[in-house]
Amino acid sequence: MSNMAAVRKALIAAAVAAFAALLGRAFLQIKEISLSSREIPVKRLNCQHLKNIDYGAEDITILKDGLAFLSTGLKYPGLPSFSDEPGKMYVLDLLQPKMSPVELQIKGQLDLKSFNPHGISVYEDETDDSIYVFVVNHPEHKSQVEIFRFEEEDTLVHLKTITHSLLHSVNDIVAVGVEHFYATNDRYFQHEALQLLTFIFDLYWCEVVYYSPQEVRVVAGGFKSANGINISPDRQFIYVSDIMDHEIDIFKRNEEEQLAYVKSVAVGSLCDNIEVDHRTGDIWLGCHPNGLKLLKFDPEDPPGSEVIRIKNIHSERPILSLEYGDDGRQLMASTVAAPYEGKLLLGSVFHKALHCVL
Numbered sequence: 001m002s003n004m005a006a007v008r009k010a011l012i013a014a015a016v017a018a019f020a021a022l023l024g025r026a027f028l029q030i031k032e033i034s035l036s037s038r039e040i041p042v043k044r045l046n047c048q049h050l051k052n053i054d055y056g057a058e059d060i061t062i063l064k065d066g067l068a069f070l071s072t073g074l075k076y077p078g079l080p081s082f083s084d085e086p087g088k089m090y091v092l093d094l095l096q097p098k099m100s101p102v103e104l105q106i107k108g109q110l111d112l113k114s115f116n117p118h119g120i121s122v123y124e125d126e127t128d129d130s131i132y133v134f135v136v137n138h139p140e141h142k143s144q145v146e147i148f149r150f151e152e153e154d155t156l157v158h159l160k161t162i163t164h165s166l167l168h169s170v171n172d173i174v175a176v177g178v179e180h181f182y183a184t185n186d187r188y189f190q191h192e193a194l195q196l197l198t199f200i201f202d203l204y205w206c207e208v209v210y211y212s213p214q215e216v217r218v219v220a221g222g223f224k225s226a227n228g229i230n231i232s233p234d235r236q237f238i239y240v241s242d243i244m245d246h247e248i249d250i251f252k253r254n255e256e257e258q259l260a261y262v263k264s265v266a267v268g269s270l271c272d273n274i275e276v277d278h279r280t281g282d283i284w285l286g287c288h289p290n291g292l293k294l295l296k297f298d299p300e301d302p303p304g305s306e307v308i309r310i311k312n313i314h315s316e317r318p319i320l321s322l323e324y325g326d327d328g329r330q331l332m333a334s335t336v337a338a339p340y341e342g343k344l345l346l347g348s349v350f351h352k353a354l355h356c357v358l
Contacts, residue, residue, distance in 0.1 A: 108158025
């Protein structure tokens with residue numbers, strides 16, 4: 001009996017030691033991934049808060065004619081939310097002197113009570129100048145993509161809801177056709193504890209999925225957490241933000257819509273959505289300089305905001321610059337930076353949105 005007791009004692013001690021080691025690894029991994037010890041850079045611009053946007057504008061995209069679309073009111077697991085109202089879509093004409101976003105009226109069969117918009121993309125059909133707005137939607141924390149047609153000045157007509165087993169945790173999309181898009185999955189597991197294990201054990205299991213009415217398939221993998229996605233002005237390259245790996249990955253589109261990896265550019269921040277200047281091809285990133293502050297959320301020590309710009313991303317030496325930095329007093333938890341002709345729109349997860357002059 002004494003031998004059995006000794007063996008049992010040794011097994012318990014080994015289990016406790018293994019558990020302690022796992023906790024230690026988890027703590028170090030979370031600190032490293034979240035950049036918890038990083039000081040928030042401060043570099044402000046001439047900015048004003050946009051009217052009507054009080055609960056975040058998680059994604060913003062701007063057409064070549066200066067028409068901006070905003071998704072607002074996102075409720076995302078693990079992150080703060082300060083409104084029980086459903087999410088909304090807004091439009092803003094940057095060529096008009098008055099910077100007041102207008103709420104878009106949504107017509108069709110979509111359940112607006114559970115509307116929870118996340119990443120967005122806009123596709124312009126050159127054959128008839130129609131504008132299609134693609135929206136990632138999380139009703140009851142599920143993932144689906146809504147396709148709308150933009151009509152008149154303030155109306156979205158709902159055309160289609162897309163669901164698929166491969167589109168299981170969609171964060172962002174980039175439209176490449178009337179019903180065609182690439183989408184990022186930001187997590188492998190839906191369960192929070194299992195997803196945490198993928199970070200602890202450094203598992204790169206997230207993917208980019210290509211959708212068309214004819215087929216749906218994985219076209220790129222190996223991401224720790226695939227977040228923002230966008231396309232180059234010549235439409236030959238796809239950019240993906242691996243937010244937990246602190247880098248932007250570049251892929252070449254081929255004829256089969258498969259993505260061929262080109263290279264990665266380290267950004268040193270938790271960069272969320274990607275916008276591309278249609279004139280210069282510069283990459284603009286809305287980033288979280290300290291992820292732990294976002295997860296913990298203390299209004300006395302709020303999560304900050306950071307905007308990073310990348311010039312010449314395809315060259316051997318891309319040029320990274322800090323364009324905006326704030327300690328959370330002006331803008332908390334920035335997610336997107338959309339440039340247009342010397343102007344810049346900044347959005348956030350749950351806070352405000354800014355209009356800035358560069």
